[in-house]
Amino acid sequence: MRSLSRTTWLALALIAVFALSLFVGRYPGLVLLSPERLVSDELAQRLVLNLRLPRLLTAVMLGMSLAAAGTVFQMLFGNPLVEPGFLGVSQGAAFGAALSIVLLSNAAWLVQGMAALFAFLGLGLSYLLARRARFGGWVLRLVLAGIAVSALFSAAVGVLKYMADPLRQLPEFTFWLLGALSSITWAHARSIAPVVLIALVVIYRMRWRLNLLSLDDATAFSLGVAPGRERALLLTAAVAATAAVVSVSGMVGWLGLIVPHLARRWFGADARHALPSAMLMGGLFAVVCDDLARTLLAGEIPLGILTSLFGALFFVAMLATRNIRAER
């Protein structure tokens, strides 16, 4: 029960940081908005309710989705080194969304639909390519295939960037590719919430099955599991959640790799504890990074830059202290 109470602490921390973050920003002065000002200042009220609240909710959804999807990917592929960004899912979603913005329209439903479509396509391509490759173990093939597919989509995004209208589309587009929550409105938050909620509930309710699915197929089968069907369901949920958040936030890297890893180290490998803690830590990490993104400099720092910086630093530290272990 020890880890249960620690998870509760984590949940309380997320709520506290979330509440505090509503007052953090650059209006009216640097960093903190005083509660009295909030009561008297109508502009401050509108700022908090119409800009910061949807933005913070989206940050929580983003962090939770990427961390949950990262946990699912790592456990289903039995490999602590994969995340949606490694298997062409994030890049696919980014390409789909960009394609919609540049060539079709930036209507929310279309951007999200295209992001989801290409996210699944990215995963499918990585999987097929890994199946066809003729060298190395399964995990190595999967990671290499994911890198190749991601590179392909990145290049395609580059082409779209070149085609984008330099005055009208390009600045916004570039910022979005770096990962940012600066232009999030209630419409964005509302449009992704249903998909994200359903996907996260599915993953949460099936979290103990993740342990079973991390074993070899024949073993999982001998334990009464339907490995193919259950994997497909969990992957669908993970990819759908990732595509939804990427479609509004752009590319936010590394979170999905590092957070599940830390959650496993601190709360144990069993996904009954590791998954909820990873989701809470992901939410917390995204909210804190976004607080920094909007206060550190006068202009916004793209969120993706901060998460990549912290994530990569963590990763280097973990590699250096040999805390990553991968068999096969």
Next chain:
Amino acid sequence: MMAQHVPLLLFDHITFGYQPNRQAVLRALSLEIEPGTVTAILGPNGAGKTTLLHLALGWLAPQGGQVRLGGQPLGHYSRRELGQWVALVPQSERIPFDYSILEYVLLGRAPYLAPLDMPGVEDCRISEQVIEQVGLGPLNGRAVTTLSGGERQLALVARALAQQPRLLLLDEPTSHLDLANKARLIKLMQELATRGVTMLLTTHEPDVAAAIATHLVLMRDGQVYQTGRLSEVFTAEHLSETYNVPVSVAQVDGRRIALWT
């Protein structure tokens, strides 16, 4: 008329090949496993021993013939029912994350849980009991991945026992173990046998078979070459034929051992 005789597991003229246009691994193979027996399948590498176990699980489906469990074809059972009937101790298993011994053994309770269920108090009690039974009690709390090869094999057995199966399949259970761990595992299997656990194991070591089996199946070229009680089948002549090298059988402390000459 006598009561109808129903073996626990029946392979009825099984034909199986991994690829349709290549030679079949098993050809019209028939075999019966009686409840309460310990049957060792002995044969050279590539004789189709592991394939046979995977067919008994339902993981592989035969192209010809039928596998029957408790008198019913495997298709009669749901996947979870199959998991309650038959458990597998794989030859080796990749464990990608640092599950504790208890967390790992609890996975054996999956056949008794619906897809959205979590293991409960009773599942924990049963798991802790089998952990004691295999002798891992003192190590409880350690991660499975930090165990030695022998201890890890015991953890695999414990997980299979947590399924409370009527039939325990063991695929080369001793092949990676040193002498002391081999002795430890064989002793555990002997204890399980005295409790009436039906076991079907594959091995390429005749001495392991001689130490625990009541019945022996000699396989060669995808077919059963000889089968019967250990005392009848474990002979120099049969073993020589199976492995295609001259083998002599000696008796030491009441146990038979095979020597190649």
